[in-house]
Amino acid sequence: MKTVFEYTRGMRPVTTTYCPGCTHGIAHRLVMEVLVEKGLLGDTIGVSPIGCSILSHDYMNVDMCESAHGRAPAVASGIRRALPNKTVFTYQGDGDLASIGAGEIIHAAHRGELFTTIFINNAIYGMTGGQMAPTTLIGQKSTTGVDGRKKEISGMPLRISELLATIDGAVFVERVALNTPANVRKAKKAIEKAFTVQQMGLGFGLVEVLSTCPTNWGLSPVDSMTWLEENMIPYYPLGNFRCPEEVK
Amino acid sequence: MEEKKLMKGNEAFAEAAIRGGCHLYFGYPITPQNEIPEYMSRELSKHGGSFVQAESELAAVNMAYGGALTGHNVFLSSSSPGIALMQEGISFMCSAEIPVVMLNISRGGPGVGGIQPGQADYRQATKGGGNGDYHVPVFAPASVQESVDLIYDAIPIAERYRNPVMILADGMLGQMMEPVTLPEHRAVRSEAELLAEKPWALNGHGDKRERMVIQSLHLKPEELEAHNMHLEEKYQSMRKELPKYQIKNCKDAEIVFVAFGTMSRIVNEAIDQLKTEGITAGLIRPITLWPFPEAAFDEIDPSTKVVISTELAIGQMMEDVKSAVAGRFPVELIYRTGGMVPTPMEVARRAKQILEAIR
Numbered sequence A: 001m002k003t004v005f006e007y008t009r010g011m012r013p014v015t016t017t018y019c020p021g022c023t024h025g026i027a028h029r030l031v032m033e034v035l036v037e038k039g040l041l042g043d044t045i046g047v048s049p050i051g052c053s054i055l056s057h058d059y060m061n062v063d064m065c066e067s068a069h070g071r072a073p074a075v076a077s078g079i080r081r082a083l084p085n086k087t088v089f090t091y092q093g094d095g096d097l098a099s100i101g102a103g104e105i106i107h108a109a110h111r112g113e114l115f116t117t118i119f120i121n122n123a124i125y126g127m128t129g130g131q132m133a134p135t136t137l138i139g140q141k142s143t144t145g146v147d148g149r150k151k152e153i154s155g156m157p158l159r160i161s162e163l164l165a166t167i168d169g170a171v172f173v174e175r176v177a178l179n180t181p182a183n184v185r186k187a188k189k190a191i192e193k194a195f196t197v198q199q200m201g202l203g204f205g206l207v208e209v210l211s212t213c214p215t216n217w218g219l220s221p222v223d224s225m226t227w228l229e230e231n232m233i234p235y236y237p238l239g240n241f242r243c244p245e246e247v248k
Numbered sequence B: 001m002e003e004k005k006l007m008k009g010n011e012a013f014a015e016a017a018i019r020g021g022c023h024l025y026f027g028y029p030i031t032p033q034n035e036i037p038e039y040m041s042r043e044l045s046k047h048g049g050s051f052v053q054a055e056s057e058l059a060a061v062n063m064a065y066g067g068a069l070t071g072h073n074v075f076l077s078s079s080s081p082g083i084a085l086m087q088e089g090i091s092f093m094c095s096a097e098i099p100v101v102m103l104n105i106s107r108g109g110p111g112v113g114g115i116q117p118g119q120a121d122y123r124q125a126t127k128g129g130g131n132g133d134y135h136v137p138v139f140a141p142a143s144v145q146e147s148v149d150l151i152y153d154a155i156p157i158a159e160r161y162r163n164p165v166m167i168l169a170d171g172m173l174g175q176m177m178e179p180v181t182l183p184e185h186r187a188v189r190s191e192a193e194l195l196a197e198k199p200w201a202l203n204g205h206g207d208k209r210e211r212m213v214i215q216s217l218h219l220k221p222e223e224l225e226a227h228n229m230h231l232e233e234k235y236q237s238m239r240k241e242l243p244k245y246q247i248k249n250c251k252d253a254e255i256v257f258v259a260f261g262t263m264s265r266i267v268n269e270a271i272d273q274l275k276t277e278g279i280t281a282g283l284i285r286p287i288t289l290w291p292f293p294e295a296a297f298d299e300i301d302p303s304t305k306v307v308i309s310t311e312l313a314i315g316q317m318m319e320d321v322k323s324a325v326a327g328r329f330p331v332e333l334i335y336r337t338g339g340m341v342p343t344p345m346e347v348a349r350r351a352k353q354i355l356e357a358i359r
Helices: A024-037 A052-059 A072-082 A094-100 A102-110 A160-164 A181-199 A221-235 B009-020 B035-047 B057-068 B080-085 B087-096 B122-128 B144-161 B171-175 B191-197 B221-241 B261-276 B294-299 B318-325 B344-358
Strands: A044-049 A063-067 A087-093 A116-121 A170-177 A204-210 A239-242 B003-008 B024-027 B050-053 B074-078 B101-106 B165-170 B177-182 B245-248 B255-258 B281-286 B288-290 B306-311 B331-335
Touching: A024 A052, A024 A087, A024 A116, A024 A181, A044 A052, A044 A072, A052 A063, A052 A087, A063 A072, A063 B057, A063 B087, A072 A087, A072 A102, A072 A116, A072 B024, A072 B050, A072 B057, A087 A094, A087 A181, A094 A102, A094 A116, A094 A160, A102 A160, A102 A204, A102 B057, A116 A181, A160 A170, A160 A204, A160 A239, A170 A181, A170 A221, A181 A204, A204 A221, B003 B009, B009 B035, B009 B074, B009 B101, B009 B144, B009 B165, B009 B171, B009 B177, B024 B035, B024 B057, B035 B050, B035 B074, B057 B074, B057 B080, B057 B087, B074 B080, B080 B087, B080 B101, B080 B122, B087 B122, B087 B221, B101 B144, B101 B171, B122 B165, B122 B288, B144 B165, B144 B177, B144 B221, B165 B171, B165 B261, B171 B261, B245 B294, B255 B261, B255 B344, B261 B281, B261 B306, B261 B344, B281 B294, B294 B318, B306 B318, B306 B344, B318 B331, B331 B344
Parallel strands: A044 A063, A044 A087, A087 A116, A116 A204, A170 A204, B024 B050, B024 B074, B074 B101, B101 B165, B255 B281, B255 B306, B306 B331
Antiparallel strands: A170 A239, B003 B177, B245 B281
């Protein structure tokens, strides 16, 4: 009998603590499948900063370290400078990357650091319980904005991919979503390219992954997918913002 | 090979770190330590290492954590407000048990303060500016030569305890020129040798072992308590093994000064001045500020009239001096602050006034 699908050895055989319907599981698997397929699993070091996904090191079968809130790009820079022949990635949420770690991600991109960032954008703080993030949409309710985000008070949501695409050192920037099987396949392709860019030493790469947070959105897993499609994608358009010729 | 040179403090400190085996340096411009990142940017790559100018001290300390968790030796330097920004990373590295050596070329505070020498980071360095139950050994050199030696020696100390180590040298030491004998270069270790010595270091599992994790988060309180007790055992070992001090004429002294770093050199001259006036004075010079060398205070003669904490800060070390003296002698304070440095005459005059008031 031919095996058509199996659990990737990039994931450890444990049950995750993520909420039902959370897309972290899909994103984890995509990253790990790419590392397995590229033969990089044994040569990779991952960085998991504060956020729900700090526990990703329990699930991903690679050497990993935790980092303080927002500092993963600085930590990854230090690792990559120490180990120029290894593969390094950060796996960061939007509260972490777009808010407290905005300085670190911009300057890692600016230096063209040779690591890959998987940026999970679910438009809210998950681990701390649903507070407003820089990426929270106008009108979207959060525990620090119970009437919904207002432009006059909190400004417009921050578009990280568009911002980073203006930086020369960020040679690969793509926004993907995990709401449909077709989009999941596209997400994997983008992650694969981002790691290729690192392997080729071309510069910094980031894949922004539009994700769901049913618990803090107050929606069912299925409704969350619909909400992502109807609300997030119009404001955060999917697609590639920067890609070097070598990996097109 | 050892080498004798006349060097500016900051440059000698950077050279000592390179000779000690520092492979990575992460820095950010801040006065009065700028010669260190400048020197590292020129020299470190000649020895196979890497220099990165970070976007902030916050990034620098986190880069240091990243570099050091691979087993490579990392050196960091900054000055007072920059060290304040690094506290997040220092607490984190203590928790994650990652060794780095840090140098604070301290200046006057609080806040942005000034750029002249100060010792008002004493409390920040010894009591911890970061959160949680942790300690960092702090060494306080009094000359360019001693700074060089302590930086060189701090590297294996940090490795041995898997803990950050700080050298607290004030701006005077960083900016002065003195003759210095530079130690020989430590042998460069191969990647395999490093990993054999530091089996905790991350390098990728190579499909040969279980994946490893370096962490600071312990969500279960019983687990965190056990981890903190493990750290405390290391701190207890440090308390036994690290205290270092120098003592001068404490046998028959009426006054015993306690001073570290630049201030101890001024006190030494004040002691000579007092001698010409018929007053015998001695000095306890803590070389480790944490652990504080309490044993030194047992060497004070019972006939001593007063112990004077002499600082470029307003009584910060005095708290530890009082604790070490434990009521055996009156403890007084002589200080200047904000970047002001007293002359030996000024210290002698004020010490004499204190002694007369006590007599």
